Amino acid sequence: MKEKGLLIALFVLIISTAQCQQPGNLARYTQPGVDVLNYAFSLTLSDSTNQIKGETTIRFTRADDRQTVWFDLIASKVDSTQGMKVRSVSLADGKAAPFNQRNDRVFINLPPAPNQPTEVVIRYDGTPARGLIISRNKFGERTFFGDNWPNNARNYLPVVDHPSDKATCSFSVNAPATYRVIANGKLLNESNLPNGRKLTRWQENTPIPTKVMVIGAAQFAVEEVGSVSGVPVQSWLYPNDSQKGFIDYRPAKEILQYFIDKIGPYSYEKLANVESTTVFGGMENASCIFYNEKVIVGHKDSDVEALLAHEIAHQWFGNSATESDWSQLWLSEGFATYFSGLYLEHAYGKDTLNAVLNQNKGQIFRYSALKPKGTIVDSTTTNLMDLLNPNSYQKGGWVLHMLRNEIGDEAFWKGIRAYYATYRNRNAQSSDFQAVMETASGKKLGQFFQQWLYQPGYPxxxxxxxxxxxxxxxxxxxxxxxxxxxxxxxxxxxxxxxxxxxxxxxxxxxxxxxxxxxxxxxxxxxxxxxxxxxxxxxxxxxxxxxx
Ligand SMILES: [Zn+2]
CATH class of the missing domain: 2.60.40.1840 (Aminopeptidase N, middle-beta domain)
Incomplete structure (x- = not known):
């Protein structure tokens, strides 16, 4: 994602209230032997209350001896009106399964494992404290937007909330008929319900991490921008912004084409660029990117194009080839930063890339003065929001630029295509990327990656x-x-x-x-x-x- 200048005050506030998590300790987040295959989320939204009702069917595999599984879901607390209360858990055959909620997880006891995927249905309701932002947009209209990064999906969706457990998903959203609802993947259908309500169903058939599984519900004007290699490109704008916003989001088509040509096939059913009311400047939700409502200019603007290119690049890096752990965040943000620069180089020439690189250099120098011991791969930072720093973004981007110069354009692009082809819809670590680039270039790159990823500072x-x-x-x-x-x-x-x-x-x-x-x-x-x-x-x- 990308923070935007205007949003820094808000951003700092978010940082100070974010939950503390240990990024380096995988075992705390995931369950050995449990792998989620699909989430079918049903959500009911309302105009009269911020309470939501949810029903999630989770299909997963588990090791034969595992009879208790858990899913992250922030529970309602005695002294708060927020959080989710689980009402029932049942199995595929409709039988109730014993469960309890503790430590913001739902623990479910299962019968001995047959050698096949298990399905559970979790019914719950409550008011999300975060994760799903229910507010009014700049025009005073009520909106609902998923805002999951880094691990806030658990505030309104029961999930294994870690980027290493990717799954396909679908959303069925029951909302007042005045809303248009966007989500990941392909639109299955919209159907009218009694009492002025509507059901909208979206389905994502490509496994994605929970950080980018979202819905958005608002009044939208939608433009079909066109199709790129069979991928429909759409712009979703608040009606009052649509005239300007349609102009702003149109370069998405050319950007998508550039990345498909340079990196490899796009992994999702559509690309929707969506105006939203959330905390980030842009958030790369898979196939439905959310851009902050403040970023509307109404004319060709290279800053807006850079933002679009950053978020669209994430569809390859972060969403499809996903970092296996938070400590590897540069595989997402460093890549999006540099690939945005590469698009600008393609569209505007080398000087524009150089200007971006020099600007980024300044940010790296200033941050390094503040945090002289900080490294790109960072297993020590306890607050995940603190990883949104110039080491992950600008320095990570610079590593790719230096790598390109180290091995040459041809080997660089050959390696990038091979990395994406190998880790598409999977997870990767820095060492995986290094191995692919060594094969592509025929060069040993151990020293290069060691000094840039694990050593602080710069020469x-x-x-x-x-x-x-x-x-x-x-x-x-x-x-x-x-x-x-x-x-x-x-x-x-x-x-x-x-x-x-x-x-x-x-x-x-x-x-x-x-x-x-x-x-x-x-x-x-x-x-x-x-x-x-x-x-x-x-x-x-x-x-x-x-x-
Ligand atoms: Zn980003």
């Missing part, structure tokens, strides 16, 4: 050059001055320029491995000036001595 180089007229050579001294003390292997290229500032030649790619190194480059005449890393290929802060 802070102090360098200078002098011309030796007798030896006809340029002598370049470079020192790694980062306070962390940990050294980086840094590829270095220097641009040798005349007195008019124009480039005369470039050094070959030099490799810095030591704290202090001197490079001697043959050069016939004294240069006017020398510049480091002219193509902006390394995340580093370089200071030229005496400049």
């Amino acid at each position: 802070e180089l102090v360098w200078g050059s002098s011309y030796d007229a007798t030896k006809k050579s340029l002598v370049i001294d470079v020192r790694q001055a980062q306070r962390s003390g940990a050294l980086f292997v840094v590829p270095l290229t220097f641009s040798i320029r005349g007195s008019n500032g124009r480039e005369i030649t470039r050094t070959a790619r030099l490799t810095m491995t030591e704290q202090t190194q001197t490079f001697t480059v043959p050069l016939a005449t004294k240069p006017g000036s020398v510049a480091i890393d002219p193509d902006n290929t390394v995340l580093m802060h370089a200071t030229e001595m005496g400049k």
